[in-house]
Amino acid sequence: xxxxxxxxxxxxxxxxxxxxxxxxxxxxxxxxxxxxxxxxxxxxxxxxxxxxxxxxxxxxxxxxxxxxxxxxxxxxxxxxxxxxxxxxxxxxxxxxxxxxxxxxxxxxxxxxxxxxxxxxxxxxxxxxxxxxxxxxxxxxxxxxxxxxxxxxxxxxxxxxxxxxxxxxxxxxxxxxxxxxxxxxxxxxxxxxxxxxxxxxxxxxxxxxxxxxxxxxxxxxxxxxxxxxxxxxxxxxxxxxxxxxxxxxxxxxxxxxxxxxxxxxxxxxxxxxxxxxxxxxxxxxxxxxxxxxxxxxxxxxxxxxxxxxxxxxxxxxxxxxxxxxxxxxxxxxxxxxxxxxxxxxxxxxxxxxxxxxxxxxxxxxxxxxxxxxxxxxxxxxxxxxxxxxxxxxxxxxxxxxxxxxxxxxxxxxxxxxxx
Numbered sequence: 001x002x003x004x005x006x007x008x009x010x011x012x013x014x015x016x017x018x019x020x021x022x023x024x025x026x027x028x029x030x031x032x033x034x035x036x037x038x039x040x041x042x043x044x045x046x047x048x049x050x051x052x053x054x055x056x057x058x059x060x061x062x063x064x065x066x067x068x069x070x071x072x073x074x075x076x077x078x079x080x081x082x083x084x085x086x087x088x089x090x091x092x093x094x095x096x097x098x099x100x101x102x103x104x105x106x107x108x109x110x111x112x113x114x115x116x117x118x119x120x121x122x123x124x125x126x127x128x129x130x131x132x133x134x135x136x137x138x139x140x141x142x143x144x145x146x147x148x149x150x151x152x153x154x155x156x157x158x159x160x161x162x163x164x165x166x167x168x169x170x171x172x173x174x175x176x177x178x179x180x181x182x183x184x185x186x187x188x189x190x191x192x193x194x195x196x197x198x199x200x201x202x203x204x205x206x207x208x209x210x211x212x213x214x215x216x217x218x219x220x221x222x223x224x225x226x227x228x229x230x231x232x233x234x235x236x237x238x239x240x241x242x243x244x245x246x247x248x249x250x251x252x253x254x255x256x257x258x259x260x261x262x263x264x265x266x267x268x269x270x271x272x273x274x275x276x277x278x279x280x281x282x283x284x285x286x287x288x289x290x291x292x293x294x295x296x297x298x299x300x301x302x303x304x305x306x307x308x309x310x311x312x313x314x315x316x317x318x319x320x321x322x323x324x325x326x327x328x329x330x331x332x333x334x335x336x337x338x339x340x341x342x343x344x345x346x347x348x349x350x351x352x353x354x355x356x357x358x359x360x361x362x363x364x365x366x367x368x369x370x371x372x373x374x375x376x377x378x379x380x381x382x383x384x385x386x387x388x389x390x391x392x393x394x395x396x397x398x399x400x401x402x403x404x405x406x407x408x409x410x411x412x413x414x415x416x417x418x
Contacts, residue, residue: 062127134176181207303333
């Protein structure tokens with residue numbers, strides 16, 4: 001985000017030269033009321049709308065399941081390590097691979113449960129975005145796969161969330177938050193200052209091979225599944241990298257084109273979303289690359305309603321021929337929830353709040369999550385707590401029904417815009 005304001009200024013100037021024409025926006029669609037999905041609920045792009053097979057417009061309004069399958073210390077209840085990579089490595093070094101993953105799975109089993117999906121449905125949301133990283137499927141960045149009890153590559157966590165959401169009529173965005181080799185220098189990719197996915201080296205090529213392998217497996221597994229709204233190929237690519245916007249676009253265009261072709265080789269039908277995050281200049285227009293059935297995505301973490309409105313309206317003008325998704329956002333400073341949600345609805349954007357739930361620090365007062373705790377949570381000290389102590393802190397206390405309260409964020413800020 002450190003270059004966001006400078007890049008936004010460049011984008012605004014560029015857009016003003018490109019276009020001053022008005023844009024007509026379609027009206028809102030209501031969240032789905034039906035339960036289990038059928039083939040009729042499969043989503044595709046039609047112009048700037050997302051539609052199901054019956055031709056009905058669907059606007060996705062939902063939440064991210066941040067802090068579940070990939071961790072950040074500010075939204076997770078652990079400490080003594082700097083990022084998710086160090087957290088995993090510390091657990092493996094201290095307890096061995098089998099016991100380390102038993103702890104990781106214990107956390108995952110308790111953090112998001114059927115109770116949470118029922119809660120999300122009851123609040124009126126019709127979509128969740130599921131951030132994951134490659135180490136949910138590989139033991140390391142050397143391509144060593146995590147296998148299930150049958151010796152098959154283990155996708156049980158994604159299978160579970162897609163199946164459970166399908167039963168409740170909730171769409172799922174599958175979000176590669178951390179690719180093999182890492183696609184940004186930010187800790188939310190899994191490891192800080194480690195971007196290597198773009199490297200024109202033998203190692204970079206290997207990272208891309210394994211990332212392609214993972215997307216091939218995911219797309220093959222969920223081909224034809226109507227509960228999967230779209231594949232989110234990479235979260236916030238080139239985020240926090242010290243580079244020009246031209247270099248950012250070159251790198252993003254290069255890696256997105258590879259991943260797009262990888263997915264399309266096995267799944268021609270699902271929506272694919274690419275992220276321009278801070279300015280649309282960071283990715284090419286779909287028609288210039290021959291990309292079909294696309295959703296373009298932005299994220300927003302900036303100050304003031306004016307900047308938010310300008311960002312949304314000009315992005316809608318710049319990408320006038322595809323559906324738009326605000327995949328993550330949080331109003332900082334003088335930006336207000338009411339303005340954000342009203343503007344997104346008026347401009348025909350689907351949107352997903354960051355985030356549904358958190359156990360980290362600074363969450364209660366800041367409205368970053370719908371479910372939290374004003375009393376906080378015990379933080380697992382990954383370098384000094386015993387195995388049993390970490391297991392206790394990642395046990396039933398982090399289940400929403402046991403240790404969480406409604407932050408008031410939903411009823412105060414969000415409810416009237418769904």
